[in-house]
Amino acid sequence: AQSVAQPEDQVNVAEGNPLTVKCTYSVSGNPYLFWYVQYPNRGLQFLLKYITGDNLVKGSYGFEAEFNKSQTSFHLKKPSALVSDSALYFCAVRVPPGEGSYIPTFGRGTSLIVHP
Protein backbone atom coordinates (compact mmCIF):
# COMPACT_ATOMS: atom_id res chain seq x y z
CA ALA A 1 0.00 0.00 0.00
CA GLN A 2 1.18 3.51 -0.69
CA SER A 3 0.93 6.41 1.72
CA VAL A 4 1.94 10.00 2.12
CA ALA A 5 2.72 11.85 5.32
CA GLN A 6 2.72 15.59 5.73
CA PRO A 7 3.89 15.88 9.33
CA GLU A 8 3.00 19.54 9.78
CA ASP A 9 -0.60 20.72 9.75
CA GLN A 10 0.60 24.31 9.53
CA VAL A 11 3.80 26.08 8.59
CA ASN A 12 4.38 29.72 9.47
CA VAL A 13 7.07 31.79 7.80
CA ALA A 14 7.87 35.47 7.43
CA GLU A 15 7.72 37.05 4.00
CA GLY A 16 11.12 36.97 2.34
CA ASN A 17 12.32 33.98 4.32
CA PRO A 18 12.85 30.54 2.81
CA LEU A 19 10.05 28.04 3.27
CA THR A 20 9.91 24.27 3.43
CA VAL A 21 6.81 22.09 3.45
CA LYS A 22 7.64 18.51 4.32
CA CYS A 23 6.43 15.32 2.67
CA THR A 24 7.47 11.71 3.15
CA TYR A 25 6.07 8.77 1.29
CA SER A 26 5.85 5.02 1.35
CA VAL A 27 5.41 3.04 -1.84
CA SER A 28 6.59 -0.24 -3.25
CA GLY A 29 8.45 0.52 -6.41
CA ASN A 30 9.49 3.76 -7.98
CA PRO A 31 7.35 6.71 -6.97
CA TYR A 32 5.75 9.40 -9.02
CA LEU A 33 5.54 12.39 -6.68
CA PHE A 34 3.51 15.56 -6.97
CA TRP A 35 2.79 18.82 -5.22
CA TYR A 36 -0.49 20.67 -5.56
CA VAL A 37 -1.63 23.97 -4.06
CA GLN A 38 -5.18 24.91 -3.10
CA TYR A 39 -6.03 28.56 -2.65
CA PRO A 40 -9.22 29.52 -0.79
CA ASN A 41 -12.31 28.87 -2.91
CA ARG A 42 -10.17 27.57 -5.75
CA GLY A 43 -9.52 24.14 -7.17
CA LEU A 44 -6.22 22.36 -6.74
CA GLN A 45 -3.44 23.62 -8.95
CA PHE A 46 -0.53 21.51 -10.08
CA LEU A 47 2.84 22.83 -8.91
CA LEU A 48 5.40 20.25 -9.90
CA LYS A 49 6.14 16.56 -10.24
CA TYR A 50 8.99 14.10 -10.01
CA ILE A 51 8.90 11.10 -12.31
CA THR A 52 12.53 10.40 -13.12
CA GLY A 53 15.81 12.19 -13.67
CA ASP A 54 17.19 15.11 -11.70
CA ASN A 55 16.28 14.92 -8.03
CA LEU A 56 15.68 18.67 -7.88
CA VAL A 57 12.47 19.56 -9.64
CA LYS A 58 11.46 23.12 -10.42
CA GLY A 59 7.84 24.09 -10.70
CA SER A 60 5.43 26.98 -10.89
CA TYR A 61 5.62 30.22 -8.91
CA GLY A 62 9.27 29.71 -7.96
CA PHE A 63 8.69 26.50 -6.04
CA GLU A 64 11.00 23.52 -6.19
CA ALA A 65 11.13 20.12 -4.55
CA GLU A 66 13.90 17.67 -3.89
CA PHE A 67 13.42 13.94 -4.24
CA ASN A 68 15.45 12.02 -1.68
CA LYS A 69 15.12 8.29 -2.20
CA SER A 70 17.08 7.24 0.88
CA GLN A 71 14.91 9.39 3.13
CA THR A 72 11.75 8.74 1.08
CA SER A 73 11.05 12.45 1.10
CA PHE A 74 9.88 15.06 -1.37
CA HIS A 75 9.99 18.37 0.48
CA LEU A 76 8.64 21.50 -1.18
CA LYS A 77 10.83 24.58 -0.99
CA LYS A 78 10.97 28.20 -2.02
CA PRO A 79 13.93 30.53 -1.41
CA SER A 80 11.85 33.60 -0.59
CA ALA A 81 8.24 33.34 0.57
CA LEU A 82 5.49 35.72 -0.52
CA VAL A 83 2.30 36.53 1.36
CA SER A 84 0.44 35.33 -1.72
CA ASP A 85 1.95 31.86 -1.23
CA SER A 86 -0.37 31.37 1.76
CA ALA A 87 -2.50 28.37 0.85
CA LEU A 88 -3.03 24.68 1.46
CA TYR A 89 -0.37 22.41 -0.03
CA PHE A 90 -0.86 18.75 -0.86
CA CYS A 91 1.75 16.13 -1.60
CA ALA A 92 0.71 13.05 -3.57
CA VAL A 93 2.29 9.77 -4.65
CA ARG A 94 1.52 7.02 -7.07
CA VAL A 95 3.39 4.20 -8.75
CA PRO A 96 4.33 4.27 -12.44
CA PRO A 97 2.28 2.41 -15.03
CA GLY A 98 2.88 -1.31 -14.90
CA GLU A 99 3.91 -1.36 -11.25
CA GLY A 100 0.46 -1.72 -9.81
CA SER A 101 -2.66 0.32 -9.27
CA TYR A 102 -1.98 3.90 -10.18
CA ILE A 103 -4.63 5.40 -7.98
CA PRO A 104 -2.85 8.37 -6.42
CA THR A 105 -2.71 8.93 -2.69
CA PHE A 106 -2.78 12.46 -1.32
CA GLY A 107 -1.46 13.67 2.00
CA ARG A 108 -3.72 15.48 4.45
CA GLY A 109 -2.37 18.85 3.42
CA THR A 110 -0.24 21.52 5.08
CA SER A 111 -1.49 25.04 5.59
CA LEU A 112 1.23 27.54 4.75
CA ILE A 113 0.88 30.97 6.32
CA VAL A 114 3.27 33.67 5.21
CA HIS A 115 3.30 36.71 7.50
CA PRO A 116 4.05 40.19 6.14
Next chain:
Amino acid sequence: EAGVAQSPRYKIIEKRQSVAFWCNPISGHATLYWYQQILGQGPKLLIQFQNNGVVDDSQLPKDRFSAERLKGVDSTLKIQPAKLEDSAVYLCASSLEAGHELGAFFGQGTRLTVV
Protein backbone atom coordinates in the same frame (compact mmCIF):
# COMPACT_ATOMS: atom_id res chain seq x y z
CA GLU B 1 -7.76 28.36 -21.91
CA ALA B 2 -11.00 27.67 -20.06
CA GLY B 3 -10.65 25.56 -16.95
CA VAL B 4 -12.61 22.63 -15.61
CA ALA B 5 -16.18 23.73 -14.92
CA GLN B 6 -18.28 22.24 -12.15
CA SER B 7 -21.79 22.88 -10.94
CA PRO B 8 -23.35 23.51 -8.59
CA ARG B 9 -20.80 25.16 -6.31
CA TYR B 10 -22.75 24.34 -3.18
CA LYS B 11 -25.50 21.88 -2.33
CA ILE B 12 -27.31 21.13 0.90
CA ILE B 13 -29.55 18.07 1.06
CA GLU B 14 -31.12 15.88 3.69
CA LYS B 15 -29.87 12.37 4.24
CA ARG B 16 -31.48 9.76 2.00
CA GLN B 17 -32.04 12.34 -0.72
CA SER B 18 -30.37 12.18 -4.11
CA VAL B 19 -27.93 14.64 -5.63
CA ALA B 20 -26.03 15.01 -8.89
CA PHE B 21 -22.94 16.96 -9.79
CA TRP B 22 -21.85 18.03 -13.24
CA CYS B 23 -18.40 18.48 -14.72
CA ASN B 24 -17.18 19.87 -18.03
CA PRO B 25 -13.48 19.14 -18.53
CA ILE B 26 -10.96 21.12 -20.48
CA SER B 27 -11.53 20.71 -24.19
CA GLY B 28 -9.51 17.87 -25.63
CA HIS B 29 -8.75 16.20 -22.31
CA ALA B 30 -9.43 12.51 -22.65
CA THR B 31 -9.08 11.65 -18.99
CA LEU B 32 -11.56 12.79 -16.36
CA TYR B 33 -11.40 12.16 -12.63
CA TRP B 34 -13.80 12.58 -9.73
CA TYR B 35 -12.32 13.08 -6.27
CA GLN B 36 -13.90 13.30 -2.84
CA GLN B 37 -12.24 15.66 -0.36
CA ILE B 38 -13.50 15.37 3.19
CA LEU B 39 -12.69 18.30 5.46
CA GLY B 40 -9.17 17.95 6.88
CA GLN B 41 -8.16 15.24 4.44
CA GLY B 42 -6.55 15.05 1.07
CA PRO B 43 -8.56 14.30 -2.05
CA LYS B 44 -9.47 10.66 -2.64
CA LEU B 45 -9.95 9.40 -6.18
CA LEU B 46 -13.43 7.97 -6.73
CA ILE B 47 -13.42 7.20 -10.42
CA GLN B 48 -11.33 7.76 -13.52
CA PHE B 49 -12.63 7.85 -17.09
CA GLN B 50 -10.65 7.56 -20.29
CA ASN B 51 -12.92 9.07 -22.95
CA ASN B 52 -16.27 7.51 -22.04
CA GLY B 53 -14.91 4.31 -20.54
CA VAL B 54 -14.19 3.66 -16.86
CA VAL B 55 -10.50 3.06 -16.14
CA ASP B 56 -10.75 2.62 -12.39
CA ASP B 57 -13.68 2.83 -10.01
CA SER B 58 -12.33 0.63 -7.24
CA GLN B 59 -12.79 3.34 -4.60
CA LEU B 60 -16.31 4.33 -5.67
CA PRO B 61 -19.02 3.19 -3.19
CA LYS B 62 -21.11 1.61 -5.90
CA ASP B 63 -24.09 0.90 -3.68
CA ARG B 64 -24.88 4.61 -3.64
CA PHE B 65 -22.52 6.40 -6.02
CA SER B 66 -22.66 6.31 -9.79
CA ALA B 67 -20.93 8.25 -12.52
CA GLU B 68 -21.11 8.47 -16.26
CA ARG B 69 -19.35 10.29 -19.02
CA LEU B 70 -21.51 10.35 -22.08
CA LYS B 71 -19.82 11.05 -25.40
CA GLY B 72 -16.48 11.27 -23.64
CA VAL B 73 -16.88 14.89 -22.64
CA ASP B 74 -19.12 16.01 -19.75
CA SER B 75 -19.57 13.84 -16.71
CA THR B 76 -22.09 13.52 -13.90
CA LEU B 77 -21.59 12.03 -10.46
CA LYS B 78 -24.68 10.94 -8.55
CA ILE B 79 -25.28 9.95 -4.97
CA GLN B 80 -28.45 8.06 -4.14
CA PRO B 81 -29.29 7.95 -1.29
CA ALA B 82 -26.94 10.34 0.47
CA LYS B 83 -25.54 9.71 3.93
CA LEU B 84 -24.18 12.18 6.45
CA GLU B 85 -20.64 10.96 5.82
CA ASP B 86 -20.92 11.98 2.16
CA SER B 87 -20.52 15.61 3.21
CA ALA B 88 -17.39 16.69 1.35
CA VAL B 89 -16.11 18.69 -1.58
CA TYR B 90 -16.39 16.78 -4.83
CA LEU B 91 -13.64 17.71 -7.25
CA CYS B 92 -13.53 17.05 -10.94
CA ALA B 93 -10.22 17.06 -12.80
CA SER B 94 -9.07 16.38 -16.32
CA SER B 95 -5.82 15.67 -18.09
CA LEU B 96 -4.54 14.96 -21.57
CA GLU B 97 -3.17 11.54 -20.78
CA ALA B 98 -4.12 8.69 -18.53
CA GLY B 99 -2.06 6.62 -16.20
CA HIS B 100 1.08 8.71 -16.23
CA GLU B 101 0.26 11.53 -13.90
CA LEU B 102 -2.53 12.94 -11.82
CA GLY B 103 -5.19 15.09 -13.33
CA ALA B 104 -3.31 18.35 -13.46
CA PHE B 105 -6.34 20.59 -13.87
CA PHE B 106 -8.97 20.70 -11.17
CA GLY B 107 -12.31 22.43 -11.01
CA GLN B 108 -13.38 24.53 -8.02
CA GLY B 109 -15.42 21.68 -6.66
CA THR B 110 -18.94 21.20 -5.37
CA ARG B 111 -19.32 21.46 -1.61
CA LEU B 112 -21.98 18.99 -0.47
CA THR B 113 -23.52 19.19 2.97
CA VAL B 114 -25.79 16.35 4.03
CA VAL B 115 -27.96 17.16 7.03
